[in-house]
Amino acid sequence: MKTRYSFGGDEHIFVEVDEEMSLEAFFKSLSMTTAVKESRIKGVTEICPANASFQIKFDPDVIAPDDMLAELKRLEGAADKAESSIKTRIVEIPVLYNDPWTHETLMRFRERHQDPKSTDIEYAARINNLDGVDGFVKAHSGAPWFVSMVGFVAGLPFLYQMVDRKRQIEVPKYLRPRTDTPKLTVGHGGCFGCIYSVRGAGGYQMFGITPMPIYDPKQEIKYLKDFMVFFRPGDIVKWKPIDRAEYDSAVADVEAGKFAPRMRDVTFSLDEFRRDIDGTNAKLMGVLYGN
Amino acid sequence: MAIKVINPxxxxxxxxxxxxxxxHLGIPLSGGMDRFALRAANLLVGNDEGAAVLEAVFMGPELQFASDAIVAVTGAELPPKVDGNVQPTWTAFKVKAGQTLGFDFLKSGARAYIAVQGGIDVPVVLGSRSTYTLGALGGHEGRKLAAGDALKVGGVAKAAKEGRSIPANLRRLPGNPAELRVVPGLYWHRITDAAGTGFFADTWKVAPEADRIGYRFKGGKPLEFVPRKQPFGAGSDPSNIVDACYPYGSIQVPGGTEPIVLHRDAVSGGGYFMVGTVISADMDLIGQLQPHTPAKFVKVDMKGALQARHDRQALLQKLRAAVN
Structure with a gap:
């Protein structure tokens, strides 16, 4: 990992912790952004952590760009020594895989896909050597995922699969982005999963849909009353495959204001995870399901 | 007092x-694309510089006023009309109760700012009245105006004079070709030296896909990439990166073909490499570009960017002095 700094015009500094994605790069980016927050540097206006990089927006009338750069470089040394452990949440997200809405959408945009003859999920299963749709769902929902970035559009989480790199699902993005994606689509591009928080354009493969809203600008949904965006970097997600009847009942619960996500506080240690991936994941499931 | 939207x-x-x-949560800055014109419109009608106004793109709305109001229209040359009588732009004028404010055809620029004395009074969401339509957030019900909408106007804080005007030399509009100054950087190293030279030498044109999220440009030579093995997680196209944050004004070039400059409703991040960033002083100009307008990217260093920022602040000071 070699940190690279670059100015984004006169108001941003972009810091790439590593060219490639890894949880190590994410944790270093997160500890650096935490350090920036805590050092309360005058003139910093936005602190945006990303997967393996981050961005600081600053006011050059308050702090000169070179001084801002020097501050960040100073903080990098401290971040290297930081403990890779965070207090976070683990959340269960129900997913109706192979749902009719993403299916209808992907059929409309077939000519923009690498393999117009199969669906996104069939294609992803095949190129990842998984046993059809069922095998794909098992691999996708078997281990937890780590929220390594929130953004693109309001409240959209990028998710990183918590398994060995050789078992990580990887798919290309659509050849040309779609102009439409259903709200709450569970998607995937490169090594990242995502949940589309709003309806709109998108280039990720589409695998299913969740009934659980993750962005509510009106703040009417109970668990989004305090803040309209559900996800934060560092959250851990467990997908739960559901059938159509369960999906419909969850949607009815959301509408009636009765839906409450299954969610627990948890501490995640990167060192522990590196030593024993399956053991750490089993422990996380223990916290989530209380056994 | 209320304004009724006859035609949005x-x-x-x-x-x-x-x-x-x-x-950091994907909720962008939003706000007027041409902030200089927005400030000017507010100053003309006696508002705080940052009061909420209407931003109209290419075509003006038709608005019926329930009470007397002082109004100013700045930015694009979109001539306002009160009950059919043309009024000057960049000038405060009166609209009487019952009268309709309409607009003539667009003569130049792209976005007009319509300030009403007292400011447009919509709820403040996360500290702002700006509309972020993609996220259905802020503004009037999180969306663009529709026929039949009623807008409230805030209380008048300061007297405004009819006829007060901004001198022509303080009205900032892009040239032709438009020149957008850029600090190269971010993932500039991904393209070859020849591609980098071509990027600044070519004349581009604004594509029809140009909105508050970003402006797309066409017509320059495709950019050639420095070969590499794609890093894990980035995706297979040479223009792909591990999804990262996008600065405002950053220039991404998907597939190396058509540059997109992100603007006030920017997507906050994604998986395309960027060649650099349009400087803050030139962001307003982009908001005034019509599709098919020729444009050139002009290379500057940080010193040049800060000088341009300083010059723009000086112009803003002159603007403030001119209306006082």
Whole structure:
């Protein structure tokens, strides 16, 4: 990992912790952004952590760009020594895989896909050597995922699969982005999963849909009353495959204001995870399901 | 007092100076694309510079006023009409109760700012009245105006004079070709030296896909990439990166073909490499570009960017002095 700094015009500094994605790069980016927050540097206006990089927006009338750069470089040394452990949440997200809405959408945009003859999920299963749709769902929902970035559009989480790199699902993005994606689509591009928080354009493969809203600008949904965006970097997600009847009942619960996500506080240690991936994941499931 | 929307125009939204502080969650700044013109409109009608105004794109709305009001229209040359009588732009004028404010055809520029004395009074969401339509957030019900909408106007804080005007030399509009100054960087190293030279030498044209999220440009030579093995997680196209944050004004070039400059409603991040960033002083100009307008990217260093920022602040000071 070699940190690279670059100015984004006169108001941003972009810091790439590593060219490639890894949880190590994410944790270093997160500890650096935490350090920036805590050092309360005058003139910093936005602190945006990303997967393996981050961005600081600053006011050059308050702090000169070179001084801002020097501050960040100073903080990098401290971040290297930081403990890779965070207090976070683990959340269960129900997913109706192979749902009719993403299916209808992907059929409309077939000519923009690498393999117009199969669906996104069939294609992803095949190129990842998984046993059809069922095998794909098992691999996708078997281990937890780590929220390594929130953004693109309001409240959209990028998710990183918590398994060995050789078992990580990887798919290309659509050849040309779609102009439409259903709200709450569970998607995937490169090594990242995502949940589309709003309806709109998108280039990720589409695998299913969740009934659980993750962005509510009106703040009417109970668990989004305090803040309209559900996800934060560092959250851990467990997908739960559901059938159509369960999906419909969850949607009815959301509408009636009765839906409450299954969610627990948890501490995640990167060192522990590196030593024993399956053991750490089993422990996380223990916290989530209380056994 | 209320304003009734008879005809909303093409895409008219409520905007102020924006909503900083939530970009890390994918909620962009929003606010007027041409902030200089937005400030000027507010100053003319005696508002705070950052009061909420209407931003109209290419076509003006038709608005019926329930009470007397002082109004000013700045930015694009979109001539306002009161009950059919043309009024000057960049000048405060009166609209009487019952009268209709309409607009003539667009003569130049792309976005007009319509300030009403007292400001457009919509709820403040996360610190701003700006509309972020993609996220259905802020403004009037999180969307562009529609026929039949009623807008409230805030209380008048300061007297405004009819006929007060901004001198022509303080009205900032892009040239032709438009020159957008760029600090190269971010993933500049991904393209070859020849591609980098071509990027600044070519004349580009604004593509039809140009909105508050970003402006797309066409017509320059495709950029050639420095070969590499794609890093894990980035995706297979040479223009792909591990999804990262996008600065405002950053220039991404998907597939190396058509540059997209992100603007006030920017997507906050994604998986395309960027060649650099348009400097803050030139962001306003982009908001005034019509599709098919020729444009050149002009290379500057940080010193040049800060000098341009300083010059723009000096112009803003002159603007403030001119209306006082």
């Amino acid at each position: 125009g093409l895409s008219t939204t409520v905007q102020d100076l924006g909503r900083p502080g939530y970009y």
